[in-house]
Structure formats: structure tokens, C-alpha cells
Amino acid sequence: MNEQSLSVREAIIQRRSVKNFNGQPVERETLMTVLEDAKWAPNHGNREPWRVVAACGKELADLHTVLREFGVTKWKDLSEDELTKQMKKFTAPGAYAFVIVPEDVRQKERLEDYAAASAYIQNAQLLAWDLGIGSCWKTPPFLDAPKFREALGVKPGERIISMLQLGYFDEMPKARPRKEVDEFVTFFSSNN
Numbered sequence: 001m002n003e004q005s006l007s008v009r010e011a012i013i014q015r016r017s018v019k020n021f022n023g024q025p026v027e028r029e030t031l032m033t034v035l036e037d038a039k040w041a042p043n044h045g046n047r048e049p050w051r052v053v054a055a056c057g058k059e060l061a062d063l064h065t066v067l068r069e070f071g072v073t074k075w076k077d078l079s080e081d082e083l084t085k086q087m088k089k090f091t092a093p094g095a096y097a098f099v100i101v102p103e104d105v106r107q108k109e110r111l112e113d114y115a116a117a118s119a120y121i122q123n124a125q126l127l128a129w130d131l132g133i134g135s136c137w138k139t140p141p142f143l144d145a146p147k148f149r150e151a152l153g154v155k156p157g158e159r160i161i162s163m164l165q166l167g168y169f170d171e172m173p174k175a176r177p178r179k180e181v182d183e184f185v186t187f188f189s190s191n192n
């Protein structure tokens, strides 16, 4: 085990969603290690209900073109300068992982699969954090757009549930306060 590794508790508590990546590339090997180790997420029936379309290095330029096309619809009134600024949100991450889940026709299985894939994503975020790589799970509406799905090779019966941006960063994001545990935990009582 890497002596410098964070404890699970430290990783969970310290991880923050990073939105200001510094543009430093994420190596393919590092990305693959994160995506490989994350697969030990719990999942019902060993369905391993996730697949990932990843991009880093040479794939990024083409991905940026696709993302720009979808951003442009929203930013159609922006000047070229403003557009470049907006595009930083897409160009600054060093890697992308689009997480895709099967949409089982059975509701229970579909929910289980979404839950398992979410555990996979959080594993990936924590593993990346332990390597000094920030991430942000994003769900822009264009993930469901037919043309975007087509660009990623998403098949009918599948859904992209996360645009996971990964990358290095210079500033530690601030944590927003969370509720105290006794605000969301009650103990079972037979008087309920």
C-alpha cells in the first residue's frame, strides 16, 4: 500500500468537487488505474452495470469540439471572448469519464443499477482524490440529447448518468456546510 494514501475517512471528508481545473493533463495510465480500481463498487447480482467512455490526451480535442457544439446552443449570444471563457469549463479538465448505465425495464433493477453506478462514480472520485486529482460529477441536460448520445456511441436502453470531469487544480474548493448528523438520523422506535 502506498504509505502516502489517505485513509478512507480522510478521502471521504476531504474530497471536494473541483470546478477550477488548471489544465494539466491526466495521464492515460493514471486515469485507467482510477477507472479500474473503482470497479470494486457494490452491485447487485454482479451485473457491474456501468461502462465508461473516457477521454484524455489525444481524444480531448475532438471531445471539446463536440462539447462546444452543445455549449454553443446555450451560449449563442456570447461574444467570441466570452465563449472562450465559457469553454474553459470544458477545456480545463485533464480527463473525462462519461459513465453509462443500462436502463433495465424492471424498475427495481434499474434503480439498483443506477445506485451501483453511482457507487462506482464515487469510488472513482475518491481514488482520484487520493492521487491529487480533483473531479466533478456533472449532469448537463445535453447528456440526454440524441446527437450527444450518438457522438458517444450510447445505445438505446443506455443512459449517460455522469460527465465526470477530472484534473489537477491549484485552489482547494471550499466545503459548503452539511447538516449535523442528528438532523438526518433518527433511531428506530417501535412507537413509530
Ligand SMILES: Cc1cc2nc3c(=O)[nH]c(=O)nc-3n(C[C@H](O)[C@H](O)[C@H](O)COP(=O)(O)O)c2cc1C
Pocket: 015, 016, 017, 018, 019, 136, 137, 138, 139, 140, 173, 175
Ligand atoms: C448526481 C450529481 C449531479 C451533479 N451535477 C452537477 C452539475 O451538473 N454541475 C455541477 O457543477 N456540479 C454537479 N454536481 C456536484 C455537486 O454540485 C457537488 O457534489 C456539491 O456541490 C457538493 O460539493 P462537494 O462534492 O464538494 O461536497 C453533481 C453531483 C451529483 C452527485
